[in-house]
Amino acid sequence: MNPTEIKQVLSELGGTANKGLGQHFLIDKMTLSTIVDEAEIEAGDRVLEVGPGLGVLTGALIEKGATVEAIERDRRFVGYLGNKLPKHLKVTQADAAKFDWDTIVGKGKWKFVSNLPYSMTSLALRKALYGKNPPTNLVVLIQREVAERILARDQKHSLVSLMVAFASHETQLVRRVAAGAFFPPPKVESAVLRVSPMSHKERLAVWGIDTEKVMAVAKLGFAHPRKFLSSNLGQKADTWLITATTLGLNPKARAEDLRPEDWVRLTLSLSLGQK
Numbered sequence: 252m253n254p255t256e257i258k259q260v261l262s263e264l265g266g267t268a269n270k271g272l273g274q275h276f277l278i279d280k281m282t283l284s285t286i287v288d289e290a291e292i293e294a295g296d297r298v299l300e301v302g303p304g305l306g307v308l309t310g311a312l313i314e315k316g317a318t319v320e321a322i323e324r325d326r327r328f329v330g331y332l333g334n335k336l337p338k339h340l341k342v343t344q345a346d347a348a349k350f351d352w353d354t355i356v357g358k359g360k361w362k363f364v365s366n367l368p369y370s371m372t373s374l375a376l377r378k379a380l381y382g383k384n385p386p387t388n389l390v391v392l393i394q395r396e397v398a399e400r401i402l403a404r405d406q407k408h409s410l411v412s413l414m415v416a417f418a419s420h421e422t423q424l425v426r427r428v429a430a431g432a433f434f435p436p437p438k439v440e441s442a443v444l445r446v447s448p449m450s451h452k453e454r455l456a457v458w459g460i461d462t463e464k465v466m467a468v469a470k471l472g473f474a475h476p477r478k479f480l481s482s483n484l485g486q487k488a489d490t491w492l493i494t495a496t497t498l499g500l501n502p503k504a505r506a507e508d509l510r511p512e513d514w515v516r517l518t519l520s521l522s523l524g525q526k
Contacts, residue, residue: 273368279432417462472506
């Protein structure tokens with residue numbers, strides 16, 4: 252769809268793009284093709300899409316043979332999508348941030364493909380990767396800055412980069428996307444991010460620990476990012492010096508300085524110390 256067509260449909264539906272819901276409709280065909288290609292859709296695939304909007308990505312996924320189950324918060328689009336794509340699409344009207352995705356995903360294989368509202372990127376990734384049944388593939392269009400933070404290209408980690416690292420085999424920024432690829436254009440650049448998720452069994456085999464336990468410690472560590480890690484974890488100076496030295500960590504490290512494997516060793520160390 253081009254901007255003129257989008258304006259017309261929105262007008263017929265009685266409004267404009269809802270900025271509060273982060274509605275920026277994809278109009279760039281190259282980016283659309285990239286998302287669908289990276290999703291590696293095969294006939295019969297089940298796809299969960301959050302925020303389908305006017306169904307541009309939805310239609311492309313269905314054309315490749317997917318059955319799409321979508322969560323759409325804006326009531327205006329639910330009926331529109333049902334009429335536009337009556338086959339191979341089921342739309343649930345709900346706030347995806349509050350809705351239980353497991354009720355849609357169930358136990359079978361599925362893929363997560365979405366042009367995500369920027370405001371719920373981190374939560375959406377967590378709900379997908381840490382649900383009862385993680386997807387076999389995850390491709391999302393998100394804010395470029397967040398995508399780069401997830402990849403930790405400057406070697407500084409964040410909670411979201413750790414969360415994804417602990418639940419994935421590989422993460423790749425596939426394509427940068429200019430603001431002009433959307434209507435209305437956002438104020439920032441975007442990026443197509445692909446994640447190859449791990450199953451719960453694979454995570455345990457790779458890390459040797461329930462990564463939810465590691466993330467719980469990391470959350471404490473990032474409570475005040477500019478403070479030293481020892482302070483956030485409530486460690487006494489002498490005890491922390493021994494722990495840090497044993498683990499090969501800088502006693503004055505901040506949470507962002509630790510790699511995923513450091514957090515695993517630290518969590519195991521703290522857990523042993525509590526016994």
